[in-house]
Amino acid sequence: MSDVGAAVEFDHVPCPFCGLLCDDLKISRAGAALKVVKNGCGKAVAGFERALPAVSPQIDGRDVPLNDAIGEAARLIRKSSAPLYGGLATDVGGMRAVMSLADRSRGVVDHALSEAASSNLKILQSTGWIMSTLTETRNRADVVVIVGSDIHKLHPRFFERIVCAETTLFEDSFKPRSVVFIGDGLDQSGATGPRVGNVVTLPCAMDRVDEVVAALLSRMRGHPVSGDNVAGVALAAIDQLASTLSEAQYPVLVWAPAGLETNNPDLTVHAVCDIVRLLNKTTRAAGLTLGGDEGGQTATSVCGWQSGYPARVSYASGAPDYDPENNSVPRKLAANESDLLVWIASYTPDLGPPETSLPTVLLGPPGMSTAGKPAVFIPVGTPGIDHSGQLIRCDSVVSLPLRNLGRSDNPSVASVLAAIEAAL
Ligand code: SF4
Numbered sequence: 001m002s003d004v005g006a007a008v009e010f011d012h013v014p015c016p017f018c019g020l021l022c023d024d025l026k027i028s029r030a031g032a033a034l035k036v037v038k039n040g041c042g043k044a045v046a047g048f049e050r051a052l053p054a055v056s057p058q059i060d061g062r063d064v065p066l067n068d069a070i071g072e073a074a075r076l077i078r079k080s081s082a083p084l085y086g087g088l089a090t091d092v093g094g095m096r097a098v099m100s101l102a103d104r105s106r107g108v109v110d111h112a113l114s115e116a117a118s119s120n121l122k123i124l125q126s127t128g129w130i131m132s133t134l135t136e137t138r139n140r141a142d143v144v145v146i147v148g149s150d151i152h153k154l155h156p157r158f159f160e161r162i163v164c165a166e167t168t169l170f171e172d173s174f175k176p177r178s179v180v181f182i183g184d185g186l187d188q189s190g191a192t193g194p195r196v197g198n199v200v201t202l203p204c205a206m207d208r209v210d211e212v213v214a215a216l217l218s219r220m221r222g223h224p225v226s227g228d229n230v231a232g233v234a235l236a237a238i239d240q241l242a243s244t245l246s247e248a249q250y251p252v253l254v255w256a257p258a259g260l261e262t263n264n265p266d267l268t269v270h271a272v273c274d275i276v277r278l279l280n281k282t283t284r285a286a287g288l289t290l291g292g293d294e295g296g297q298t299a300t301s302v303c304g305w306q307s308g309y310p311a312r313v314s315y316a317s318g319a320p321d322y323d324p325e326n327n328s329v330p331r332k333l334a335a336n337e338s339d340l341l342v343w344i345a346s347y348t349p350d351l352g353p354p355e356t357s358l359p360t361v362l363l364g365p366p367g368m369s370t371a372g373k374p375a376v377f378i379p380v381g382t383p384g385i386d387h388s389g390q391l392i393r394c395d396s397v398v399s400l401p402l403r404n405l406g407r408s409d410n411p412s413v414a415s416v417l418a419a420i421e422a423a424l
Contacts, residue, residue: 009037014402016091016347016384017047019292019394020134020155032407034385041156047348048385052408055366058377066378070416073342073361073376074423080340082316083107086329087353089294089345091389091402094413095302098344101421103306107342108314110329111299112351113291116258118324119265120289121310129273132252132286133395138162139169143244143251145180147272148209149259152187155290155394158254159190166195178248180241183209202241204231210262213271216242220278245279256290292394294347295383301392330354346380346413363413381410389414 007030014023026038027048034048057069064072077083085102088095088111102109111117123129137144144163151158163179176197181188184203191199204212208231215230220242228235245251253272262268272287279285291297300310307313309322325331332338333356342361343353349368353360359375362368366379383389384402389412392399 007031008406010403010405013405014384014391014400015040015044015047016295016382016391016402017043017293018155019290019297020157020161021391021393021398021400022157022161023400027405029405029407034405034407039157043156047382050349050367052365052410053367055377055379057379058374060375061373066411069376069378070419071423073378074420076340076359076361076375077101077105077107077342077420078424080105080107080338082338083340083342084329084332084338085109085342085344087112087294087343087345087351088299089296089347089351090298090413091295091346091383091391092298092302092399093389094344094346094383094417095295095299096306097414097417097421099302099306101342101417102313103315103320104421104424106315106318108312108316108327108329108332108338109299109303110312110327111294111296112345113258113294113296114311114324114328115330116260117291117296117300117311119260119269120257120291121324122266123269123273127270127273130276130280130286131395132288133397134162134288134393136286137252137254137288138165140250141177141252142175143178143180143248145182145241145245145251145253146186147213147253147255147260148183148206148262148268149256149290150186151254151256151259151290152190154256154259154293156190158290159192163191164193164195166193178244180244182212200237200241200244202233202237204233206261207263208232209260210264210268210271212238213268213275217271217275217278220246220275245275245285246282248285249283251279251283251285252288253285254288254290258291258293288395290394292392292396294345294351295391297394297396298390298392301396333358343374344380344413344417346382363416366408366410378416379410380413380416381408383412386410387412 013025056063178198179191180200211231307320312327345351355371361376362374388404389402
């Protein structure tokens, strides 16, 4: 049990509330109350400083001891012929426990944000891609193109830490970098400071960004494009961007899957990756996909290590079967193809389970609101606040250790799922 009474400050704290996993926060704790003292953002403040209500494990809304809730969850899973494991907003240890339990109970695993990430996976699996990392982009990129997603809103410190960073590895040769925004109404307020040179906008409706990107690819291939504009963006501006990219030493094209509102996100990601491939014939270029919130990149990576597939895996046959369409939890719920939902979320109380008539076992942070009453509710801790753990960053190259800040003694997802599996 941690000592929640002592006043204490923590330096270099990793933040688990978006896929960037900024690891430079300063957090103070007085009693069970946390405060972001330095280097946070609005999302971090909301996550770290949220007051935790005191709640107990419950069965059908009745407070019960933890062991009783674990026993009832095990009973429901034992009885189920097709359990769904959804949400999956947890850390490496929690996700390993999910995979073990799903394997044992012949269930299906699917992360809450799988749909948004599906365009990326389709391109990665079908054509491959050339990608950068956060560190390489900060150190080397001379042109950063933000493609149709509001990065500043989704990942509030991306510009501060990556694009406008005060120091990089190559100070001697560093020149201000150009930043290009494709899409109308994207928050550009982060693109400021001595590290930023030209800021260019190609304004078009967000649902037509895919047309502009496709036209850019066509022009770079030397193909004609009819008319003098595409989705309201002058062809001359598209040609200018083609020249800027071709003349750059290391352009990086950035998008966040959850923010892509184009008519066809699959085609948008495909065209971006083709532009990068084309540029690499004459210069060095890369893509950078953000995202990975709610432990999304962690779920994808652990599912890959354990099963050989990135997500949406079923163990119904006794072996892992990957089917990104059929093994979607929302689709399975809509088609009545299950008899139990196990929903796991440990970061924000907003990621509640979808509405369903199925009995639901909910592992969630205290204060999580739900549309219906779960059959079993077990309050769990948040990795990086209530217990230690590991998370994988959005660029999937770094696994960061998370700290126990001693806010509460709520158990980890890993320990609860291990206890449920032991009770099967
Ligand atoms: S940008 Fe993301 S990881 Fe960084 S402090 Fe904000 S919420 Fe946390």
